[in-house]
Amino acid sequence: MSQSEQSEVQTGLERIRVAEVPIDHHHYIVLSLLNAWMETVAAPMASGVVLDYGCGGQPYRRLLECYATRYIGADVAAAAGIKPDVVLTPGKPAPLPDASIDTILSTQVLEHVYDFKSYLADCxxxxRPGGKMILSAPMHWRHHETPYDYWRFTRFGLWKSIEDSGFGILDFRPCGGFFAMLGQAFMDYRNEKGKRGQFTASIINRISLWLDGRLADTDDTLGWMCIVEKL
Incomplete structure (x- = not known):
């Protein structure tokens, strides 16, 4: 672990710690889409020992613990107020035994792993054979957590990388469409420029999701949400 990464572990990074945020939050669009999928589709597929591999603020811990016998949070850097159960060394496999996990959660992690194919191989x-991985990764997203922000994924690139790593795909869907992507990009820009305005934010979020539900176009999407199975 580098000196800068050790410092991050000591001080704690500010990361999302809850899955549900208010309508005026600048990440409401993406988090509402991810959370709806997690609650209704992904989390009920979890079982046994769950590894949150790149856990950040562990926003889905409470949800997954309802289906798990044990939850393990693992990351290279601690989020503020969160202590990982396992501290990872960048570029190294997780210090856990082979075939010891039933379910892996990996949400918005892959873009921060330079050698993401080795990460998938470690997953x-x-x-265990037949174990599941719940995975989300971005296609369109503003630079974040720089300089540790390396990748964006098309449907075809992510699908092939998953299959090449020895997984079968059970569920693969876009995280919103063009209007969700457009609204989220505008909200991120607005937030970074210091423009708050709760009423305006809630209107933008509502209209973006309303249009997205009625004029579906997923060739442009925020990212991909997948459930895969070890073959």
Whole structure:
């Protein structure tokens, strides 16, 4: 672990710690889409020992603990107020035994792993045969957590990378469409420029999701939400 990464572990990074945020939050669009999928589709697929591999603020811990016998949070850097159960060394496999995990959660992690194919291979190593991985990754997103922000994924690139890593795909869907992507991009720009305005934010979020539900176009999407199984 580098000196800067050790410092991050000591001080704690500010990261999302809850899945549900108010309508005027600048990440409401993406988090509402992810949370709806997690609650209704992904979390009920979890079972046994769950590894949150790149756990950040662990926003889905409470949800997954309802389905798990044990929850393990693992990350290279601690989020503010969160202590990982396992501290990872960048570029190294997770210090856990082969075939010891039933379910892996990996939400918005892959873009921060330079050698993401080795990360996927380690997920395969950790999972028992038939084990599941709940995965989300971005296609369109503003630079964040720089300089540790390396990748964006098309449908075809992510799908092939998953299959090449020894997984079968059970569920693969876009995280919103063009209007969700457009609204979220505007909200991120607005937030970074210091423009708050709760009423305006809530209107933008509502209209973006309303249009997205009625004029579906997922060739442009915020990202991908997947459930895969170790073959």
């Amino acid at each position: 395969s190593r950790l999972l």
